[in-house]
Amino acid sequence: MLKETLTPPDKNAFGSFLPLRTKDKHYKFCWDTVLGFFVHLLYDKALVKENADNFKNLCKKRITEKVDEDELWTVLEKMYFENDELYKVSPELLIFKAVKEDISENDKKMGAMFGGLLNGFSLARSPESELNFLEKEIKAEFDSFYVTGEKADDKYKKLPTYLPFLTDYFQKDLAFLNKHPHYFLNNFNAMIRLYGFLYISQIALSIKDWANGEPSSKPCFFILDNERASGERAQVNSFGYKQLHEYIHYLFPYLFMNEALQPSDNIRPLWQLYAELNEQNNSDQQQTLNKLNQFGNEFVEQRVAAKRFNNDQTWHNQESIKDAISELLNVTYAQFDRKTGRLAQYNETPVKGMVNRILNPFIQKRGKAGQVLTFNQDLIVLLTNLAIGTQDKLRFHELIKEFEARGVFFDKQSQQTLIDFYERMGNVERMSDSGDAVHVRKTV
Template sequence: MIVAQIRADLPQASKDVNPSNALSSYFPIRTSDRKNKEIFDWDTVLGFTVKNAYRKYQELDVEAFKSGVEARFIGKLVGEKFWLVLDKMYFEREGFYNIAPEFLLFKANKKQGATASSRLGDMYSSLMQDFLPTEKLNVSMNFLERELYEELKEQLKKQSGNKESKSKKNEQVIGNNEYPYLPFLTKHFQQDLHFLEEHPKYLLSKFTDFLRLYAVLYTSQLALNLGSWREGKPGPKRCYFILESEKASEERTNVKDFGFGQLNRAMHNIFPYLAMSDSLQIPKARKQPIWKLAQQLQESPELAEKLSNYAEAFNERRGLDQKIVQTKDPLAALEQLLKLSKDEFGRGMSKHSINNEYVQTIQRELCSNFIYSRGRIGKVLVINQDYLMLLTNLVIGKQEKMRFHELVLAFESRGVFLDKQSHAALIEFYERIGNVEKMSDSGDAVYVRKTI
């Protein structure tokens, strides 16, 4: 029998229930962030994402790296004047970041906003799970870039030899502190990262866009799947986007019913559900998604009483005045607790504005590039041409071309749904940039090529 990861010390009395809500897993935004703007520095997020991917836990010293590079060049080049040119090119203008993805490790150094940015980096680590970068990266470098790369390897070698670094590496295995909440998206994230690795220059030019794209995919699919925890392992939920060039209208029922409005409502579950899930689980143990917790609870009916007692204590301590049912069904008990957590932030409650502001922060910080206002229909989810081409290249991946119908299904498997009107606009877009191939007038015989 699987033992559910429910805390043995769940509070039994209202006085033992901590009045503060805490969220420490599966999402990078905290309620304290809601009063701040631009909480994420995307350069720093890049650094933490690469840092976690390469399992490097200490900061790299830019000045030590620069000194090492200078020593290399002074020893191989005549005079110091040429070094001044290189210094300006690679350090003053930060050109070394464009050599290879590993150089982005320097962006993870501590600075303002690093805490929030590291949490966002952890979100991508949760998506990566056991992903490991390819050891030998296929990057074309000139003589100068090769010297910088060799010096970076020396710096990393020194770091890996540090005893503190080794112990830290043993303590912190990226991806092991959280089971994936969205296994289908984790699979795609890993697949897309491996594809980008094979095109490192493209990766460097599109890395921020890639992370921003997956931020909205993860956020939307997490929000839409949270309420379906009884259904088991999540799958892609309908979430309709339109193209930037399109007009939105009331007649587009999928865009209206399964677009921004649906997502906005679902986002109000993120904090209450995840905070309650956190409070139920054993501290410092590997966190489990609610759907996985529910699966385990089905095999642990004896926990129903403990969860019901916690619901009574929670209800009284938070002043919710809801009717609590003592049940022998652990899933009913869990459902009751999740409803209580959501009710705490419901209309008419003192904390209602907190969750509203939290959702606004999510939309501003993680989804702003994909939310547009379009006349009478209001806000809609939009994917612009840059993100559309990036997604197209990722989906086609190692293939040279893909049948349009299969491309659309691959979009949907990542959480991007388009209606029939958008399909027509999408084909027009591909024709305009010249990467579509029509074998006949039939829509099934339309192929799309990648642009890299």
Template structure:
């Protein structure tokens, strides 16, 4: 089982690398608005669409619907200014964000970013929002719900590349959904954070495929924004921004090669999953031979120098392909090298700008602001009332966020300042952290 359309000679190999899956950026045109992305994510999460119900009609319907309840025209003008004139109704309940997911309200770039979250969400169902509303807001929401439609056509066809990120995203989204007002307040932070965690862990895990198993969280060290970053902090220097930056160079080459290897089906697999499936194929020898022929054709077309293996092991042949994929981009003096460099800068610029700072001699480091730290803490504590500090930091790591010992002490000091920590004794093992919602 392998793409039956794989070229078998250098003349058939297209002299162009394309990317359609798993990475939400291209080498240009990546600007996006979170408002539109949030709308698209809500559309996918709720399996609902307001595509046939525009905002202007909704305002007219709301006025007519409430006229009998209000009695006087002047009350409508108050409500219009309060809820509708500046679209403040979108902050009343999450469902109203469907207005930002209508055609003409979003761009291709925003659609790509939303597809990232579709991959993380998969077919997970959120609990129904139980938003605390006043009686007028309940009436307006009821009217809106009566006008929108079921929509099951936006589910992803991509198998999760980083399952541990997908699992935590689903769990954390559910936690927020059970607290709709907190969800509305934090949805942008939540999606911004997960977009970066996904891109960072994707970069770190991209060549971790040879076991055929889902990747585990790779160390990625952050500091708090109130901390000083000294060059002597080994983890921060070696396994922080530098590790992330060095890994992003592999994203476009490997993912664009993966595009060529996808089976001729309607579902897209990450490299580790593709390898696992091919390794179990009843046509193993045919798969290996086809890939070896393609490797040689690709090498000749790109005029590359790598020595290909004579092995008949699938892992060796796929490694050849990944080596070729990277080799074609090695020189920044070539067009391909320039394009790959743009991809690297776009990933860091579009998704890392809230988490990357320059700190003097320490250079660029990964930073978590207090707002993101409180959100992350609440998500990890989840439905528990409190959580032991050690278990809390384990929850951070499971999402791809690591702190060194110095940062962990700064973390305790921060929790003490905001008053959500309990010390059962002087022992660090007896430190508990409460959520703030």
């Protein structure tokens, strides 16, 4: 549970759950590489040495041996090996986007975040029912790389998730998309950007709720990007961007302390750590409390000596494990608070890194209303198809419940805008004027 010996770390740093670090350079990701890295985890395939050009030569050899037409290869090369057309054959071929001499540490850390969200889940392969003869040959050549059964690195497949509920939906949605490979390919990047946002936003909104057990979806309100923002929309203003931006500031300090308390080979989410500590017998709980109080005292003394605070900080021994963890989180956060600490700029870097490099597709500035969270029409269609999944259609209120279960909330005004949007698309069935009688069909 806790480290056998708890010693305050010299630096505020951690490497679990989210790719948060304190320098701007750490937020320079290549999303194509992250996508390829994710694909190698999703289909449980080792990263191959062959790049796309080497693969093209192997395909040329394979196909020209089967089709005795000299001019055919020139045509095929233009069809499948120019302008990224190769990646439209099968989702698995996106792995070539991660084939480089050396994948950057930033890309690996972003990939690790998605590895944790996957939580060991993988797909056997994508179906070939939509492929023509030539595409099947290309896919067969790709599959031949893996006849030895080489798999993805276990260290990424065994990463824990912070949000089991969101991992369940992620796995379910990926399995659904895998049955529709062409649609999957067209929306793969949008899919990982969507779930990257949902994972970070829901961890942020759950991070202070660690004492109440396993997290569930927390309200996070969006508007559609063609809607007007208004100060009168209470849910959008109270539980939208403003709330999310506030809670993001707690991620780095809290996740750092969570990791500082645990052995490096078995780091659990903060809520799980507390639950396990709280389930101990009375004798073990007392020993745990003593360790936490001693650690807290040493931590504060060390940080005071290093001049990490603007005011006096003293550790007062706590009388319960819950209070001890809560106080540890408070003094950790105090280092980064603008009023009480001297490390505020080090926390602003991960906040800005997340907002500007990961969450940015969902954030818009709307005049006097300020920053709001938005969904564009393409993302609404994707989310709608995911929510309906293997069913043909859902009642509108059931669809909204599926959105909310994934962490996407819309107020009544946005819900009416959604219905209007679906009606323009032609995928609505109205049984009456009642909202409960509106059924929405998927488009895939």
